[in-house]
Amino acid sequence: MSSDGTSTESGVSRRKLLGAAGLGALAAGAVGAGAGYAAGDKPVEVKPDPDALPVPFEGKHQAGIVTPAQDRLYFAALDLTTESRGDVILLLKEWTDAARKMTQGNDVGEFGAVAGSPFAPPEDTGEALGLPPSGLTITVGFGRGMFVDDQGKPRFGLDGKLPERLKPLPAFSGDRLDPAVSGGDLAIQACANDPQVAVHAVRNLVRIAFGRASVRYSQMGFGRTSSTSSAQVTARNLLGFKDGTANIKVEDKKDVEDFVWVHPDDGPDWMVGGSYLVTRKIDMRIEIWDREPLEGQEAIIGRTKGSGGPLSGGDEFAEIDFTKKREDGKPLIDMKSHVRLAHPDFNKGAKLLRRGYNFVDGSNGLGQLSAGLFFIAYQRDPEKQFVQVQRSLAGLQNDTLNEYIVHVGSGLFACPPGVGKSGYWGEKLFA
Amino acid sequence: MSSDGTSTESGVSRRKLLGAAGLGALAAGAVGAGAGYAAGDKPVEVKPDPDALPVPFEGKHQAGIVTPAQDRLYFAALDLTTESRGDVILLLKEWTDAARKMTQGNDVGEFGAVAGSPFAPPEDTGEALGLPPSGLTITVGFGRGMFVDDQGKPRFGLDGKLPERLKPLPAFSGDRLDPAVSGGDLAIQACANDPQVAVHAVRNLVRIAFGRASVRYSQMGFGRTSSTSSAQVTARNLLGFKDGTANIKVEDKKDVEDFVWVHPDDGPDWMVGGSYLVTRKIDMRIEIWDREPLEGQEAIIGRTKGSGGPLSGGDEFAEIDFTKKREDGKPLIDMKSHVRLAHPDFNKGAKLLRRGYNFVDGSNGLGQLSAGLFFIAYQRDPEKQFVQVQRSLAGLQNDTLNEYIVHVGSGLFACPPGVGKSGYWGEKLFA
Numbered sequence: 001m002s003s004d005g006t007s008t009e010s011g012v013s014r015r016k017l018l019g020a021a022g023l024g025a026l027a028a029g030a031v032g033a034g035a036g037y038a039a040g041d042k043p044v045e046v047k048p049d050p051d052a053l054p055v056p057f058e059g060k061h062q063a064g065i066v067t068p069a070q071d072r073l074y075f076a077a078l079d080l081t082t083e084s085r086g087d088v089i090l091l092l093k094e095w096t097d098a099a100r101k102m103t104q105g106n107d108v109g110e111f112g113a114v115a116g117s118p119f120a121p122p123e124d125t126g127e128a129l130g131l132p133p134s135g136l137t138i139t140v141g142f143g144r145g146m147f148v149d150d151q152g153k154p155r156f157g158l159d160g161k162l163p164e165r166l167k168p169l170p171a172f173s174g175d176r177l178d179p180a181v182s183g184g185d186l187a188i189q190a191c192a193n194d195p196q197v198a199v200h201a202v203r204n205l206v207r208i209a210f211g212r213a214s215v216r217y218s219q220m221g222f223g224r225t226s227s228t229s230s231a232q233v234t235a236r237n238l239l240g241f242k243d244g245t246a247n248i249k250v251e252d253k254k255d256v257e258d259f260v261w262v263h264p265d266d267g268p269d270w271m272v273g274g275s276y277l278v279t280r281k282i283d284m285r286i287e288i289w290d291r292e293p294l295e296g297q298e299a300i301i302g303r304t305k306g307s308g309g310p311l312s313g314g315d316e317f318a319e320i321d322f323t324k325k326r327e328d329g330k331p332l333i334d335m336k337s338h339v340r341l342a343h344p345d346f347n348k349g350a351k352l353l354r355r356g357y358n359f360v361d362g363s364n365g366l367g368q369l370s371a372g373l374f375f376i377a378y379q380r381d382p383e384k385q386f387v388q389v390q391r392s393l394a395g396l397q398n399d400t401l402n403e404y405i406v407h408v409g410s411g412l413f414a415c416p417p418g419v420g421k422s423g424y425w426g427e428k429l430f431a
Numbered sequence: 432m433s434s435d436g437t438s439t440e441s442g443v444s445r446r447k448l449l450g451a452a453g454l455g456a457l458a459a460g461a462v463g464a465g466a467g468y469a470a471g472d473k474p475v476e477v478k479p480d481p482d483a484l485p486v487p488f489e490g491k492h493q494a495g496i497v498t499p500a501q502d503r504l505y506f507a508a509l510d511l512t513t514e515s516r517g518d519v520i521l522l523l524k525e526w527t528d529a530a531r532k533m534t535q536g537n538d539v540g541e542f543g544a545v546a547g548s549p550f551a552p553p554e555d556t557g558e559a560l561g562l563p564p565s566g567l568t569i570t571v572g573f574g575r576g577m578f579v580d581d582q583g584k585p586r587f588g589l590d591g592k593l594p595e596r597l598k599p600l601p602a603f604s605g606d607r608l609d610p611a612v613s614g615g616d617l618a619i620q621a622c623a624n625d626p627q628v629a630v631h632a633v634r635n636l637v638r639i640a641f642g643r644a645s646v647r648y649s650q651m652g653f654g655r656t657s658s659t660s661s662a663q664v665t666a667r668n669l670l671g672f673k674d675g676t677a678n679i680k681v682e683d684k685k686d687v688e689d690f691v692w693v694h695p696d697d698g699p700d701w702m703v704g705g706s707y708l709v710t711r712k713i714d715m716r717i718e719i720w721d722r723e724p725l726e727g728q729e730a731i732i733g734r735t736k737g738s739g740g741p742l743s744g745g746d747e748f749a750e751i752d753f754t755k756k757r758e759d760g761k762p763l764i765d766m767k768s769h770v771r772l773a774h775p776d777f778n779k780g781a782k783l784l785r786r787g788y789n790f791v792d793g794s795n796g797l798g799q800l801s802a803g804l805f806f807i808a809y810q811r812d813p814e815k816q817f818v819q820v821q822r823s824l825a826g827l828q829n830d831t832l833n834e835y836i837v838h839v840g841s842g843l844f845a846c847p848p849g850v851g852k853s854g855y856w857g858e859k860l861f862a
Binding site: 217 | 505547552627802
């Protein structure tokens with residue numbers, strides 16, 4: 001039995017129509033917002049919308065890292081409220097099972113949203129009924145707090161399992177971190193091309209965690225700011241600039257190997273094939289930035305606002321020439337520009353796989369937008385990558401952009417490798 | 432001069448490629464997120480994405496009311512900080528001009544985002560560069576506070592212009608309204624199929640208002656909960672139920688005339704062709720709702736969760752039979768169900784044009800989702816329509832849904848008629 005009378009191998013289907021025709025129905029609506037669910041719906045034969053398709057869940061690595069960045073984010077950090085090792089293992093098993101189903105467009109649980117016992121709550125909350133998989137990926141990470149408590153005592157019997165690379169990030173000049181939107185024992189990154197699908201995923205995982213973990217903070221995002229595939233157009237952040245032009249792309253196989261995935265000799269074993277996730281909630285002083293003349297904005301970034309090309313000349317992807325000088329002898333690209341300070345040439349070759357999203361949390365009490373960038377970066381070694389680059393950028397004496405942005409949230413998580421047909425997230429950690 | 436070297440009749444174009452090919456480029460990306468902007472982009476010949484197209488700005492009525500509901504919302508309420516009538520008129524003229532441009536996919540101002548004086552801030556903030564119009568509509572409304580101050584004294588010389596129908600909404604049983612997210616002298620409803628486009632629109636209008644009006648509160652929304660066209664699939668709210676099945680649809684020409692637009696004998700003259708907007712921020716107690724068994728949820732709503740059909744039988748759009756009884760003699764559709772209490776048959780025939788959106792504002796300090804419905808309804812007469820229906824629904828003795836929802840924000844605005852090629856919003860009001 002299932003929500004619509006059909007079922008698939010991996011669980012209860014929330015779609016009446018499987019395959020291309022069903023998914024394509026999304027694109028058929030005048031203002032496409034989901035394939036039909038009701039029994040009376042007629043399939044519409046159109047080309048499937050690529051944004052509606054599922055992303056494979058199983059693999060050597062977790063999906064949602066080098067997956068071409070979807071357009072919407074819902075991120076949640078949770079604190080473990082149990083001290084039982086068994087509870088945590090069971091939670092991770094249940095999460096893996098639910099993610100396996102949801103990413104393929106299916107309801108959570110055996111019976112899903114609209115079947116099962118009439119006397120029990122539905123297993124799935126239902127708001128994604130009728131919506132296609134929408135490229136949903138669910139990526140989980142483990143915070144330092146899962147391994148040790150505030151006094152440094154091991155939790156959950158994970159003595160000796162704490163990765164050395166999960167040591168706390170250092171304080172950076174200018175940080176104004178709010179503990180309420182920082183840290184967390186567990187992270188869930190849900191990315192999809194439909195925010196309702198991303199919200200549904202996090203909501204159901206949080207619900208499953210009840211009694212074992214509870215949400216510390218969560219964040220909605222839109223307009224992926226860093227393309228992770230060369231097939232994607234570079235999107236703009238809320239400063240109005242293209243963001244992620246020089247990002248690692250999934251097509252750059254060597255960079256992905258060298259800078260994203262944990263290798264066997266990086267240790268610990270259970271993290272091989274995984275990656276370290278750094279999140280930073282960056283508030284933008286939008287109204288002040290908007291009063292800066294175009295030349296000033298471009299000098300601060302080091303690129304033109306229109307094409308995104310470097311100020312040394314050329315189009316968006318042109319090689320940057322930091323030596324080129326203006327008539328007065330000053331460099332065309334300012335020494336304190338963002339693009340220069342963040343560049344691998346000035347950071348011992350460090351590169352990051354960024355995957356951030358714009359956010360607008362409404363307005364603050366002063367009539368200003370509560371808006372900015374929820375920065376997300378994956379890497380093999382946070383110290384050599386994020387920390388190296390952020391040390392170059394942080395502080396007013398460095399990146400002039402710091403007049404307009406402030407880091408208010410921070411997180412560091414060890415994302416384990418992917419799972420196969422039967423495994424669960426972190427299986428090797430608890431083995 | 433313009434952002435990309437081209438210009439159109441209505442201003443600076445933010446697209447390199449006009450027409451179907453350019454708009455279609457959006458659909459061509461693997462994870463489509465904006466047509467190319469950079470000079471090096473090649474046009475891709477594909478079918479235009481209907482979600483990317485512009486909605487006409489000019490007309491007898493404002494766009495964004497009976498326009499098929501786009502999938503994303505950014506709503507802002509502002510307070511006027513000037514006491515000058517001339518300031519308000521100029522603001523409305525500048526807003527109209529900017530909206531005329533942005534809704535057609537163009538930058539704000541004469542020079543836009545990436546041209547103009549190097550010593551002046553760009554006229555447009557730039558984050559929508561390269562994005563298609565995305566169905567953007569901008570709809571404005573005037574709150575009671577634009578006409579009279581707290582003591583009831585006229586403002587801006589608008590003596591005798593306050594519509595009788597703009598009288599404050601009554602208090603409803605169970606309301607827990609927060610003044611910080613209620614009211615406002617001016618409302619901006621920006622709807623689009625891309626949140627970045629909606630955010631860009633509000634941000635630039637707010638920026639234009641600087642020194643004359645400032646934001647009181649703003650709200651992001653997604654997953655339109657009320658289809659306003661019979662061509663649209665009914666979307667789901669965060670209770671997991673289809674929302675808006677019985678909504679007025681733009682195809683119901685008589686209902687639109689009878690229930691949405693202000694008629695000449697409704698008075699005042701300047702509102703003829705306009706509509707009254709009611710907003711309610713409705714928090715949902717998601718975690719508690721999720722623990723309610725399916726039968727209970729369905730009894731509270733009066734419809735099935737799967738197809739959305741009424742509990743009296745049939746599919747989503749089946750006629751509701753409130754007289755049908757169960758074997759034990761009780762009505763199949765509970766007397767206190769949401770669908771019954773809100774039905775026109777029990778509200779003197781009242782109907783509303785709803786246009787609400789789901790919202791998730793992150794989490795509250797208790798680990799719960801700060802989520803719910805940003806309810807939006809347009810109507811000819813708030814007293815006979817929204818107030819009539821809400822009186823039926825409000826209070827625990829009525830709609831059993833009130834155990835799970837609470838109204839925390841409220842707004843009432845008079846939305847003037849549309850403008851022609853040269854007019855401005857509220858022109859007749861200030862004539």
